[in-house]
Amino acid sequence: NNDSIKTEIYDNDDGINKCTGKKYSKRYYDILEKRKLLPVWEQRSEFINKLKSSQVLVLVGETGSGKTTQIPQFVFEAGFVEKGTMVGVTQPRRVAALSVAKRVSEEMDVVLGEEVGYSIRFEELTSEKTFMKYMTDGMLLRESMADPLLKKYSVIILDEAHERTLSTDILFGLIKGVLQKRKDLKLVVMSATLDAGKFQKYFNDAPLMKVPGRLHPVEIYYTQEPERDYLDAAVRTVLSIHQDEDAGDILVFLTGEDEIEETCTRVAREAKQMQLPPITCLPLYSTLPMSQQSKIFDNYPHRKCIFSTNIAETSLTIDGIVYVVDPGFSKQKTYNPRSRIESLLVSPISQASAKQRAGRAGRTRPGKCFRLYTEKSFKKNLPVQTYPEILRANLSTVILQLKKLGVDDLVHFDFMDPPIPETLMRALEVLHYLGALDDEGELTKDGEIMAEFPLDPQLSKILVSSARYNCSNEVLTIAAMLSVPNVFHRPKDNRRDADQTKKLFDHIDGDHLTLLNVYHSFKQSGENTTWCYDNYLNYRAIKQATNVRSQLARILSRFGVPLVSGDINSRDYYINIRKCLVSGFFMQAARLEKKNEYFTLGDEQKVMLHPSCGLDRRPDWVIYNELVLTSSNYLRTATDIKFEWLLESAPHYIDSLLDPSVPQKTRQNIERAKKYIAMTTSFTDYPKLKSIIE
Numbered sequence: 001n002n003d004s005i006k007t008e009i010y011d012n013d014d015g016i017n018k019c020t021g022k023k024y025s026k027r028y029y030d031i032l033e034k035r036k037l038l039p040v041w042e043q044r045s046e047f048i049n050k051l052k053s054s055q056v057l058v059l060v061g062e063t064g065s066g067k068t069t070q071i072p073q074f075v076f077e078a079g080f081v082e083k084g085t086m087v088g089v090t091q092p093r094r095v096a097a098l099s100v101a102k103r104v105s106e107e108m109d110v111v112l113g114e115e116v117g118y119s120i121r122f123e124e125l126t127s128e129k130t131f132m133k134y135m136t137d138g139m140l141l142r143e144s145m146a147d148p149l150l151k152k153y154s155v156i157i158l159d160e161a162h163e164r165t166l167s168t169d170i171l172f173g174l175i176k177g178v179l180q181k182r183k184d185l186k187l188v189v190m191s192a193t194l195d196a197g198k199f200q201k202y203f204n205d206a207p208l209m210k211v212p213g214r215l216h217p218v219e220i221y222y223t224q225e226p227e228r229d230y231l232d233a234a235v236r237t238v239l240s241i242h243q244d245e246d247a248g249d250i251l252v253f254l255t256g257e258d259e260i261e262e263t264c265t266r267v268a269r270e271a272k273q274m275q276l277p278p279i280t281c282l283p284l285y286s287t288l289p290m291s292q293q294s295k296i297f298d299n300y301p302h303r304k305c306i307f308s309t310n311i312a313e314t315s316l317t318i319d320g321i322v323y324v325v326d327p328g329f330s331k332q333k334t335y336n337p338r339s340r341i342e343s344l345l346v347s348p349i350s351q352a353s354a355k356q357r358a359g360r361a362g363r364t365r366p367g368k369c370f371r372l373y374t375e376k377s378f379k380k381n382l383p384v385q386t387y388p389e390i391l392r393a394n395l396s397t398v399i400l401q402l403k404k405l406g407v408d409d410l411v412h413f414d415f416m417d418p419p420i421p422e423t424l425m426r427a428l429e430v431l432h433y434l435g436a437l438d439d440e441g442e443l444t445k446d447g448e449i450m451a452e453f454p455l456d457p458q459l460s461k462i463l464v465s466s467a468r469y470n471c472s473n474e475v476l477t478i479a480a481m482l483s484v485p486n487v488f489h490r491p492k493d494n495r496r497d498a499d500q501t502k503k504l505f506d507h508i509d510g511d512h513l514t515l516l517n518v519y520h521s522f523k524q525s526g527e528n529t530t531w532c533y534d535n536y537l538n539y540r541a542i543k544q545a546t547n548v549r550s551q552l553a554r555i556l557s558r559f560g561v562p563l564v565s566g567d568i569n570s571r572d573y574y575i576n577i578r579k580c581l582v583s584g585f586f587m588q589a590a591r592l593e594k595k596n597e598y599f600t601l602g603d604e605q606k607v608m609l610h611p612s613c614g615l616d617r618r619p620d621w622v623i624y625n626e627l628v629l630t631s632s633n634y635l636r637t638a639t640d641i642k643f644e645w646l647l648e649s650a651p652h653y654i655d656s657l658l659d660p661s662v663p664q665k666t667r668q669n670i671e672r673a674k675k676y677i678a679m680t681t682s683f684t685d686y687p688k689l690k691s692i693i694e
C-alpha cells in the first residue's frame with residue numbers, strides 16, 4: 001500500500017533526493033550506512049504505526065540510539081508532515097539544536113536552512129521550503145505567543161523531556177491544550193531516562209515505545225577520599241588514563257567555559273611536558289564558535305579528549321568515547337524567591353545524571369568511568385533525580401509570556417509539577433514592580449511590549465522605557481551587548497596588556513556605558529576585525545550584538561516606540577541612560593558599606609565589584625547585571641546610580657523593602673536614604689517641592 005512505499009524509500013532508491021530532485025552524493029550513502037546501524041532503525045515501522053494510531057507518543061531510548069536525528073526523518077518520510085507545515089523538534093540547548101540541524105541536513109543531503117533549518121534565540125536559519133525545524137524549547141514557547149494553536153506544525157517533538165527545563169514544562173501544558181483543539185496535531189515526547197510513566201500519565205495514558213540501548217558494560221571507579229580540587233583531580237586522571245589505558249577517547253565533564261579552557265590547556269601542556277604520546281584536547285561549551293564545536297566529531301590519528309559542559313550528557317553523542325571523567329558537578333540555576341536573586345551555582349549533579357555520564361563510556365565497547373568522588377558521597381550526597389527547573393527557577397519571564405497568551409489563571413494551569421505558590425507569587429510581584437502587570441494583575445501596555453522581547457523582563461523593561469528617557473538608541477546597544485558572550489578578550493599570556501587596553505574604553509560612570517563605548521568604537525572602525533584583534537575585543541561577539549540590536553530595534557519600532565538619542569554634549573546624556581537602566585534593574589542594586597564592600601539591597605549579601613569593573617571609584621549605590629557567586633561574591637557589569645533614582649523608578653519595590661521580613665540593615669538604610677533625600681530636596685529643589693505641595 002501507499003504507506004509502506006513511503007517508508008521504504010531507502011530500499012527503492014533511484015538515486016534521486018526526493019526533497020531536492022538532485023542526485024544523492026556519496027557522503028549521503030556513507031552516512032546512510034551508519035544510520036542503519038542505529039537502534040531506532042530496527043523499530044522504524046513500529047514507531048510509524050504507533051504514531052498513526054495515537055495523537056501522543058512517548059518515546060524512551062538510551063542516549064545515542066538515534067532519537068533526535070532519525071525520528072523527525074521517519075515522521076517526514078511516513079507522510080505525517082502536511083504540505084506547507086513542519087515537524088518542529090525542541091532541544092533544551094542552543095548548541096544541540098544547531099548541531100543536530102546541521103547533522104540532519106547532511107544526512108538528508110540538503111543545504112542547512114533550506115529543507116532543514118533551526119531557530120535559536122536571535123538566530124533563525126529557515127526558508128519557505130523548511131519542513132523540519134530544530135529549535136530551542138524557549139523559541140517554540142515564543143512562537144506560540146504569535147501562533148497559539150501552533151498551526152505551522154503537523155508534528156511537534158519535545159526532545160530531552162527528562163531534562164524538565166522550564167520551557168519544556170510550560171510547553172507540556174500549552175500543547176496539551178492545543179491537542180484538544182487540533183486533532184490533526186501529533187506530539188512525540190522523547191526522553192533518555194526510563195522513568196516515562198509520568199509523561200504517559202500526564203498525556204492521558206499515551207502509549208510508550210521503548211528503544212533498547214546497546215550499551216556495553218562500564219566499570220565505575222570512585223576515589224577513596226573526597227577530592228579537594230576537582231580540576232586538579234580531573235587533570236591528573238586524564239593524564240593517567242592517557243598514560244596507562246588502551247586506546248579510546250576521553251570525555252571530561254566540567255561546569256563552564258573558564259574551567260574548560262583552563263583544564264584543556266593544562267592537560268595539553270602537561271602531556272607535552274611529560275612527553276606522553278600526542279593527545280588532541282578539545283573544549284565544548286555553548287558559546288564556542290560553530291567551526292570549533294564541530295571539531296569534536298572529527299577523527300584524529302591519536303587519542304582525543306573532550307572537555308565539555310553538560311551538553312555531552314544527553315544532548316550530543318560523540319562516538320568513540322571509552323573513558324569518562326566525572327567530577328560530579330554542573331552549573332545549575334537556582335532562584336531564591338525571597339531575595340529574588342537568581343544565580344548560576346556550581347552544584348552536585350544527581351545520581352541519574354551520574355549514570356547518564358557513565359553511560360557515555362560504553363557506546364562502542366566496554367568502557368570506564370572515573371568518578372572524582374567517593375562511593376559514599378554518591379549514595380549519600382547526590383539527589384536521586386535532578387529537580388525540575390520549574391521548582392527552582394525564576395518564573396517571571398514565562399509568566400509574562402503566559403499572560404500574553406491569555407493564560408490568566410496560573411493556579412489552575414495544567415503543570416506537570418506545579419511550582420511552589422511562593423515562587424509564583426514572587427514572579428507576579430516582580431512583574432508588578434516592573435510595571436508589566438497592573439494592580440489587578442492584568443498585562444499593562446508596557447507588559448504587552450515587554451513580552452515580545454526574547455529577554456528577561458528587566459532588560460525588556462529598559463528597552464520599553466528607553467524613549468521616555470530619550471535614549472532608546474543607546475539602551476538598544478547596551479541590551480544587545482549584554483545579550484552576547486563577553487566582548488572583552490583576555491588571553492592568558494597577555495592579560496596585562498589586555499587590561500590596559502580595556503581601560504581605553506572604560507566609562508567613568510560604569511560598565512554598561514563602557515559597553516556603549518566599545519560598540520561605538522567598533523562601528524567607527526568600520527566593523528574592522530584587525531581593529532578588534534588589536535584591542536582585545538571579540539569580533540564575533542560584537543558583530544553578533546549588531547545583529548541582535550537590529551532585531552530588538554525592529555520590535556521596538558513595531559510597537560511605535562521612537563528610536564531617539566539625547567545630545568551627547570548635554571549634561572543629562574549619560575544620566576538619562578543610567579536612570580533608564582535603573583528603571584529595569586532596580587532589583588539588582590547594591591550599597592557601599594566600606595572601602596570595597598558592597599551589600600545587595602534586599603538580602604544583604606556581601607559582594608565586591610568584579611575585578612573587570614572599570615569604575616575608578618566606589619560609588620555609594622550601584623546597579624549590576626550579574627551576581628557571580630564563587631569563593632567570593634562579585635558584581636559583574638556595575639554602574640553608578642543615585643538612590644533617588646531607585647525611589648523614582650520603583651516606589652512600590654522600595655516600599656516593599658520596609659517590610660519586617662526584610663533584613664533590618666536594608667530597612668535602616670532605606671529609611672536613612674529617604675530622610676536624606678527629603679532634606680536635600682526641601683532645600684535645593686524648590687520648584688519640585690512647590691509642585692508637590694500644590
Ligand code: ADP
Nearest residue numbers: 062063064065066067068069070103297317319
Ligand atoms: P539520541 O538522540 O538518541 O541520543 P542522536 O540521534 O543524537 O541520538 O545520535 C545518533 C547518532 O548520530 C550518534 O551515534 C551520533 O554519534 C551521531 N551524530 C549526531 N550528530 C553528529 C555529528 N554532528 N557528526 C557525526 N555524528 C553525529
Ligand code: MG
Nearest residue numbers: 067068314315
Ligand atoms: Mg537526543
